[in-house]
Amino acid sequence: MFSLWPGFRYARMRHMRLLRFLPFLPAFMLPPLLIMRVWWLAMVPLVLLGLAGIGLSLWAVHKENVAREAWEREAGYSPQPSRNTLVAMGRWLARH
Known part of the structure; x- marks a missing residue:
């Protein structure tokens, strides 16, 4: 479920350990943290566009x-x- 203050949700995850000290993390800071885990998803449309261009x-x-x-x-x-x-x-x- 989406929350405007998602820091609590990630406070106990090992890969989000920094967030233990940021329980007040605002939602606009969440996308960079998620991009660290799923950066390759952004590459799929870029690769497809490149292949289409070629x-x-x-x-x-x-x-x-x-x-x-x-x-x-x-x-x-x-x-x-x-x-x-x-x-x-x-x-x-x-x-x-």
Whole structure:
């Protein structure tokens, strides 16, 4: 049950031993004490947001690559140029 003065509730817990001397602990000081025990819960949405951001970035790059390959196909370019190093050097020299 929620209390505006929760210090008494935690006074006998070993990990909250400091609160034995603060039985008048106001409620606004309780969240930092609870965060010490469950800090990893705050990481779950942050990790999920990070994974969603990475996924959206990869999807955006994939979408652009598909559009570029379609444009190259329409323009007559080969979407998969040769991986031969000498041929690639020749292509580079021809462009410059």
